[in-house]
Amino acid sequence: MEDHAATRVDARPAPALRRYVRSYVGFDLRGFPAGVHCGPPGRVLTAVISLSDPLEVAPGVDDGSPVTRFGGVAGGLMCRSVAIHHDGRQQGVQVSLTPLGARAVYGMPAAALAHRLVPLDDLLGALGGELADRLRAATTWAARFAALDELLMRAVGRAAGGDPASRVRPEVAQAWRRLVAARGRTQVGTVAAELGWSRRYLTERFRGEVGLSPKTFARVLRFEHAHELATSPDPLPWAEVATASGYADQAHLVRDWREFTGRSPTAWRRGELLLTTG
Secondary structure, X not given: OOOOEEEEEEEOOOHHHOOOEEXXXXXXXXXXXXXXXXXXOOOOEEEEEEOOOOXXXXXXXXXXXXXXXXXXXEEOOOOOOXXXXXXXXXXXXXXXXXXHHHHHHHOOOHHHHOOXXXXXXXXXXXXXXXXXXXXXXXXXXXXXXXXXXXXXXXXXXXXXXXXXXXXXXXXXXXXXXXXXXXXXXXOHHHHHHHHXXXXXXXXXXXXXXXXXOHHXXXXXXXXXXXXXHHOOOOXXXXXXXXXXXXXXXXXXXXXXXXXXXXXXXXXXXXXXOXXXXX
């Protein structure tokens, strides 16, 4: 294998966007073997704009899902990894939105995008094309992040009806924050009781806004924590990953890992060629 190079640049959005946009990540990966990268499910909605060739993405890993080419792609919350096919090089920018951000930036609830991959232009219209052009024309990561701030602020500003956050039930937003803070390690019934709602009513309202039930979202959060531990520079043994992220035992972790990635933890680690890039 030829020497590879991996650049990753993280940035926070402008303060006015932080209710809606969690982070920006610029990446430039070169010289890796061709393969399939598992994009894991998590707490955020992800949009990726390629700065080079179109992205080749499928909504599932090793399950026969069709591969689609995107210059820019947006996805909702998922219960499985997406498969990103690559030739050893990827260059682009990733934007992570909170569920509130779906209403603010796209003008629709996060539930409308759950389990889906959509061309970014379908959601942003002409603004999506302008965003891609600006990002590709910029010559520094700082300039790209500044362009993201400017154009995402315009997207939020054109949303009709005032503050997009006001259209989300405050109880649903509170439940989302509570589950995220606990990394999924809390009982849904406990969260519902804190809100003064029944578990069934919380489930209906939460799924209607976010796209997943609170129980499923809690499982995704627990997996997300395990995935973070497994991709750290000095990862723990799998049994310790299971314990630290709230699984009953390693077998429980393996079951969820298979469901969310389509692979066992060992097969995932062996096949994840971009693992060292974070």
